[in-house]
Amino acid sequence: MAGVFGRRNIEMARLGTKSIAKRDVNRLSQARSAKDIHQALDRIVKVVRSDASIVSFPKFRKFLGRVSDSEDSLKNLHSQLLDRLKISLDQWTKIEAMTQKWASLYDNPDFGHLVQPLVQDLSAFFGCKTRSFSVPLKDMGLWDFRLLFPDIHLNYFDDEIHMIVVTDSRAGPNEFAAVKDIIHKNDATMKVTLLLVLGNGDQLRELAKTSSIEIVVLDEDDCREIMLSPNSKRMFCHRVARRISVQALQPYQTQGKVRSRMFYGRHDEIKRLKSNLSNSFAIYGGRLIGKSSLLHQIDQEFEHGETGGYRVCSITAQAFTSSVEACRALLKELDIPTAKHRSVLTFERLMRDYLLSHTGRVLILVDEVDDLIVLDGRDNYQMFEAFHNLNNDFGERCRFVFAGYRDLARQCMDSKSRFRNFAEPIRLGNLDPVSARLLIEEPMCEELGFRFESDDLVEKILEMTAGHPNYIQVFCKELTEYLERQQRRRVREHDIEYTYHNADFRDRV
Structure with a gap:
């Protein structure tokens, strides 16, 4: 099982946990002012968000306990940490429970029976429920799951999601070929398949880029970001959206009757x-x-x-x-x-x-x-x-x-x-301002994962399109496809101006 968590093998994960404990707990224990405590906590938040292995999550409460001289002090430090992370105590408790299962994979040579409950807990953060699973290629560490996605309806998912779990992040071309075979046999009609790597997914992510099938690779880093997000379902959608081409996702329609989920106002x-x-x-x-x-x-x-x-x-x-x-x-x-x-x-x-x-x-x-x-x-x-x-x-x-x-x-x-x-x-006239804004923001930001540098940019689009529903759809379609060619998902003022003066937009409106 060593190496299952990619660049963080068992020893490195544990050493990383200890180094975090020594350095940051010492800072907390030596803190003499509110400012020092805040700086130490900020450092821990940074470590939690970006550096720490998932298996170290359950340790953090113990670290805080070392520098707390009372139960009230511990609760106060923990509360400050959660405030900085912008998550609730309930969410942190769920993270601890899930990551304890994740960590138990390290020490169990026969970890197969642990994969299903781990994926069930993780799927809850995605906004999904596990419907069924199978183990088509256990010797390759491949697990096949079907997830129900009832709460959020996106263009690239039906109500059911196909997710293949890879338990060995050393998986390479042979395992990826096996993944594609599983998809071809079972999911010829599905737009997107998730590939969840219990470790580092860089190698499989590079292989997915060369595939004609839409395969989204999520790994340990992605799972940490999703779990620690104040809105984990939304973060899951953003993570997936950023790995798929805008053309495959494109929710904006410029002709015909719009789908119900794109009907606003x-x-x-x-x-x-x-x-x-x-x-x-x-x-x-x-x-x-x-x-x-x-x-x-x-x-x-x-x-x-x-x-x-x-x-x-x-x-x-x-x-x-x-x-x-x-x-x-x-x-x-x-x-x-x-x-x-x-x-x-x-x-x-x-x-x-x-x-x-x-x-x-x-x-x-x-x-x-x-x-x-x-x-x-x-x-x-x-x-x-x-x-x-x-x-x-x-x-x-x-x-x-x-x-x-x-x-x-x-x-x-x-x-x-x-x-x-x-x-x-x-x-029937143009859309009311609230509905017009939603037509811009929800598909672009919630579904495609774009971000506006400032709220003024949305107002600019509203002004340029006058709230006309088709003009908004054409504008946002042109804008998102232009930004994909630029390999960016951050919208700047220059992008708005470029799209407005672009001949393709002008010709269509």
């Missing part, structure tokens, strides 16, 4: 829909302002969310060449036979029969409705008249939400239009 609009359950709505706004994404979110919330119980039918009207064709598509969404459907009047009759024979509620979402307004206008708006009649007669059991651009906006503003008495207008 629009709380007032959704609240209006939820509080006026008998009404239909017409959502209009500029291009790429987020109308389709809002409809997608409405779909999710009304079918699966707290407002659930709706049968949601969603169509994109841009694809249709007639009102009858659009009506037929809606009937198919509701599984209503359409063989006899030849007119808008037939559509209305079939819908009435359906609503009278079913007890549920129907929400019909029509995106890109502008062309359909023009087509139906040639038939004196028969289809929209049918929609109006159904909503009038069945109320919340048959509602419509339309999304469009200029033609829908004109209908909403025309006092003589049928829409004025049918659908409540909602003008």
Whole structure:
């Protein structure tokens, strides 16, 4: 088992612990002023964060006890240490318990039975739970774990994570080839695999850089940083994000409906829909302002969310060449036979029969409705008249939400239009400042691991994009990919200016 912890073998780990004890405990014991105590404690914090082996963690409380002349004094010193580390006593206690298991690997030649409980404890710091494990290649020191990741949903992980544990940090090309074989056999569809090295992972990390598979190597240093972070789950995400290319992680979408986890704001609009359950709505706004994404979110919330119980039918009207064709598509969404459907009047009759024979509620979402307004206008708006009649007669059991651009906006503003008495207008503008800021900070900082040099830089992006959701997505996508080419994850003012004046950003907005 010697060498399992890489550059810190058993003897060095213990010698390191003793040297830390002698030097820093002596400083504490000789301290005569608050300043001297603070300096000694600061030194210990530095050692804990960067120099000490994980196996030395349980020793620190004993070291403090040597210079404490009373239990109160010990508690005070320990409290000051935790304050400097910015962690709670509960977290420190969990660290001590976990690292005692880690340290026990040193002294146990048959350490196999200790790996699973160690990984279970460590996974809790990651925000995961162990679902299953196996030992595909015990002679190579490889353990195969499946972790559930229920609390944080990231682009590069599904709810389940594949993690392979390497118990010998001397592992080299042969072991890495075996790791890739395990991944190919079990995880052809997973984006990322974690490789946890119980020691120093530098060699395997270099090998991972040459692999076509996304493999993230975490080692003892990473685990220490994660455990000592005030928010260990967030630190875990940052550590992983920094080891994966931005292209593989990229959460920002510049086209199409955004995924639910990238949907920010629009709380007032959704609240209006939820509080006026008998009404239909017409959502209009500029291009790429987020109308389709809002409809997608409405779909999710009304079918699966707290407002659930709706049968949601969603169509994109841009694809249709007639009102009858659009009506037929809606009937198919509701599984209503359409063989006899030849007119808008037939559509209305079939819908009435359906609503009278079913007890549920129907929400019909029509995106890109502008062309359909023009087509139906040639038939004196028969289809929209049918929609109006159904909503009038069945109320919340048959509602419509339309999304469009200029033609829908004109209908909403025309006092003589049928829409004025049918659908409540909602003008969709830029995001509110809080939501716009979250759209910048959460994906960039929480998911991709970027850091802004100052808060003013976020304000600068808000000013440059005016809170337009698509402009923010385009800007942040260009910015993150530029910074990756620079091999940096720290955002400076120059980077903001460069992205703003870059031709790629200008061309896309």
